[in-house]
Amino acid sequence: xxxxxxxxxxxxxxxxxxxxxxxxxxxxxxxxxxxxxxxxxxxxxxxxxxxxxxxxxxxxxxxxxxxxxxxxxxxxxxxxxxxxxxxxxxxxxxxxxxxxxxxxxxxxxxxxxxxxxxxxxxxxxxxxxxxxxxxxxxxxxxxxxxxxxxxxxxxxxxxxxxxxxxxxxxxxxxxxxxxxxxxxxxxxxxxxxxxxxxxxxxx
Numbered sequence: 253x254x255x256x257x258x259x260x261x262x263x264x265x266x267x268x269x270x271x272x273x274x275x276x277x278x279x280x281x282x283x284x285x286x287x288x289x290x291x292x293x294x295x296x297x298x299x300x301x302x303x304x305x306x307x308x309x310x311x312x313x314x315x316x317x318x319x320x321x322x323x324x325x326x327x328x329x330x331x332x333x334x335x336x337x338x339x340x341x342x343x344x345x346x347x348x349x350x351x352x353x354x355x356x357x358x359x360x361x362x363x364x365x366x367x368x369x370x371x372x373x374x375x376x377x378x379x380x381x382x383x384x385x386x387x388x389x390x391x392x393x394x395x396x397x398x399x400x401x402x403x404x405x406x407x408x409x410x411x412x413x414x415x416x417x418x419x420x421x422x423x424x425x426x427x428x429x430x431x432x433x434x435x436x437x438x439x440x441x442x443x444x445x446x447x448x449x450x451x452x453x454x455x
Contacts, residue, residue: 262331266341269334273325279332282320283343284312290446291317291351291410294358295339298322299329301359303425308357310439317351319344336417337404348406354415355380355446356400356407365424366392370400371407373414375452380416380445387441394419418442 263269273279280298282305292312297305297320305320312318321341323329334340336356348354353373360368367389369381381391394400400407400417407415420428428435 261333261335261338263334265338266334269332273332278323278325280322280324281341281343282309282318282322283347284318285347285350286315286317287350288316289352289450291319291347291354293319293344293348293354293356293406295321295336295344295356295406296323296333296358298324300333303429304357304359304420307420307425307428307435307438310435311355311357311442313439313443316443317347319347336400336406337402339406344406345409348409349411351410352450353412353446354407354410355442356415356417358398358417358419359425360398360419360421362421363423364392364421365427366390366421367424368392368394368398368419369416370394370398370419371405371414371416372401372403373408373412373416373449376414376416376446376449379449379452380418380442383441383445383448384438387437389424389438389441416446 292308294304294308300323323332398419407417
């Protein structure tokens with residue numbers, strides 16, 4: 253799950269984390285900076301919130317910028333979790349500033365197949381939600397911990413200062429892992445919502 257507004261992170265920030273955890277041993281970072289309007293990110297991938305990096309990578313496709321942080325420790329990968337408004341890994345911040353807007357993908361606890369959506373980009377949030385609902389996906393109301401409203405939340409650190417945060421239950425992530433057709437439908441719906449809102453604003 254996303255731990256926005258929860259104060260249980262092991263580390264205060266990335267500098268603190270990197271003094272105790274080693275890149276390539278405990279975590280990996282994958283970046284594809286395509287200088288696109290949108291940056292798709294998974295901050296807690298690998299063994300922290302499984303399947304989130306794969307989802308972000310599929311949404312990004314071959315044209316949108318992508319960032320994935322993956323926990324690869326043998327155990328206790330929760331120690332690598334940095335709350336979204338404290339996620340300040342330098343490459344992530346640099347890529348966010350170069351993009352118009354950021355969309356982040358997170359994992360929720362629970363075996364259901366629902367999505368919670370948040371972020372400060374109200375129009376973009378509405379467009380992405382509408383496209384996902386049309387594609388057959390279901391939503392639950394966002395709680396304060398999943399609302400993505402903190403200004404320092406990295407989903408809101410793009411040039412526009414407003415982004416989108418998606419949170420997917422364990423059951424839905426498992427279904428998307430096992431059903432490529434559903435994964436493709438999910439990614440296409442998210443992209444359609446992002447570009448629909450961009451066209452509305454610039455058209």
